[in-house]
Amino acid sequence: MRPPRALLIAAYDSQLKWCSPLRTELAERGFVCEAVAPSDLKSALSQSQIADAGFDRVDLRPWDRIVTDAAASDVVVVALAGPIVQRLCHDLAAHLEETSEVGPVLVSGWVGIIIEKITAGYLDRACTDVVAVNSGADLAHFAEVGEAIGIGSDNLVLTGLPFLSRQPASPRAQRPPRTVLWADQPTVPAAPRERRHVYDRLIAYAQDHPDRTVLLKPRHRPGEDTFHRMKHHPEDVLQGVPTPDNFAIVYDPITQLLEDTDLLLTVSSTACLEALDRGLDVALVADLGIHERYGNHVFLDSGLLRTFEQVDADDIGTMSDSFRHSYFEGRDRPPAQVVADRVEKLLASGERPSRAVWETSYVRGVWAARDAVAAGGPTRRGPLWRRVPAAGRRRVVRVSGDARRIVRRALPL
Known part of the structure; x- marks a missing residue:
């Protein structure tokens, strides 16, 4: 057989x-x-x-x-x-x-x-x-x-x-964070000026916190493609822009990067669930507004929406009970x-x-x-x-x- x-x-x-x-x-x-x-x-x-x-x-x-x-x-x-x-x-x-x-x-x-x-x-x-x-x-x-x-x-x-x-791990992130990871998305935000704003804020965060490592993880390498095609790759947007020594663009798989991450930042990437699953801190940056085109409207009840000003001040939220139950609980x-x-x-x-x-x-x-x-x-x-x-x-x-x-x-x- x-x-x-x-x-x-x-x-x-x-x-x-x-x-x-x-x-x-x-x-x-x-x-x-x-x-x-x-x-x-x-x-x-x-x-x-x-x-x-x-x-x-x-x-x-x-x-x-x-x-x-x-x-x-x-x-x-x-x-x-x-x-x-x-x-x-x-x-x-x-x-x-x-x-x-x-x-x-x-x-x-x-x-x-x-x-x-x-x-x-x-x-x-x-x-x-x-x-x-x-x-x-x-x-x-x-x-x-x-x-x-x-x-x-x-x-x-x-x-x-x-x-x-089956259920997220107990909190294990270092507070204040030592390693901060930005999970980039191919089309969120879509406008090049909005992407540049986000990247500038990340660079400023790295400059204001020289004792922390700040990593920007693009959705894919230059020349590769995904379901949602990226028109403005971080390497193109930041070409010629000076960056501090504690800031880097990396291409390791997100699962590997999360092993050494304390705080994950993103707009609406599913990587936020992977980070929460591992007991990490997560901040869903809402400086561009809450809107369907950013996908962050589905996180209104998450307890994780934050501005860069709050992130700079280490004012990080915690996952709400309703969000935890919806995405992680109710299955054995x-x-x-x-x-x-x-x-x-x-x-x-x-x-x-x-x-x-x-x-x-x-x-x-x-x-x-x-x-x-x-x-x-x-x-x-x-x-x-x-x-x-x-x-x-x-x-x-x-x-x-x-x-x-x-x-x-x-x-x-």
């Missing part, structure tokens, strides 16, 4: 990082795990990003083969963006209809704190068997949405982020273990909650409308998830750098 197969699909480093603990947990249970990235969709994974996520390799494969490989797997961890998760479900449904196979257990989730498109993102992932939810607040919202439109909530599982532990096992337990249960029973979702009026309508839009005509009769022939239709996709090529394929929207 062959061992069960797990296919993990990611296109960016944050998605691969989300897959890593799930891969480890599944491998410990006897699954043969394989990581792949779509070669004909937008993606960016450098060798250093792959290594930093704990993988030896990630194979590039065309979309059609990924769908075929997914159908032949026992479990598929889909760490892609929401619309691409739904597209995989759409294409897999068509493949399984043709082959009459039961198909894999599909797992999806969010690679970080959800700061936008909370409802749309859930509905894109609702067509999978296990929807791994990061917080109690998110779970309540998703369940309400699912019930409202008739797709139910049987596939929702409160897990927490896979790279977090590590997140990856919760997901793997649910996967094994579904494999043993043969249940696939997603199939009932695929047959709901809402999903059938959405898939039919997308097929019609893709075909440029009215919805056809018959199964609503069938691919629409793309005779003569052309699609432009990014392949590498500035290169472009035309691919004639039946790729649903």
Whole structure:
């Protein structure tokens, strides 16, 4: 009897990082795990990003083969963006209809704190068997949405982020801090002048506290890419700007940097949860204001929002009970273990909650409308998830750098 197969699909480093603990947990249970990235969709994974996520390799494969490989797997961890998760479900449904196979257990989730498109993102992932939810607040919202439109909530599982532990460690940070780490974000803030303001305040902090080490951790190295593309890299913004000896830009993995960090600063990076998980102090800098474009509106109840003036004065907040409960409590096992337990249960029973979702009026309508839009005509009769022939239709996709090529394929929207 062959061992069960797990296919993990990611296109960016944050998605691969989300897959890593799930891969480890599944491998410990006897699954043969394989990581792949779509070669004909937008993606960016450098060798250093792959290594930093704990993988030896990630194979590039065309979309059609990924769908075929997914159908032949026992479990598929889909760490892609929401619309691409739904597209995989759409294409897999068509493949399984043709082959009459039961198909894999599909797992999806969010690679970080959800700061936008909370409802749309859930509905894109609702067509999978296990929807791994990061917080109690998110779970309540998703369940309400699912019930409202008739797709139910049987596939929702409160897990927490896979790279977090079951509950945060006791406070261990040195006060006042000796090492301060800024977790940079690719597009927050987006404006170059706002980014320069943030970096200038960090440099001023380092100058005012010469006994402290201040580290700026960019989201990626120059020339690399992430899901949210950075237009104004710190090295470009600070080129020619004098900095004190106790200030440095570093590229070590965030998990390594947190080992020697006392205080993590950021605007709204998910790294704040990793820091809290390790018992570190966290300050979510709100000098630019509290706004959806910064993503810090979701931290209003965290107790961690601070100004640079407060940070300078070592006026650091503590995590609120409500925030702690939402992101860290209410579960008795590590997140990856919760997901793997649910996967094994579904494999043993043969249940696939997603199939009932695929047959709901809402999903059938959405898939039919997308097929019609893709075909440029009215919805056809018959199964609503069938691919629409793309005779003569052309699609432009990014392949590498500035290169472009035309691919004639039946790729649903």
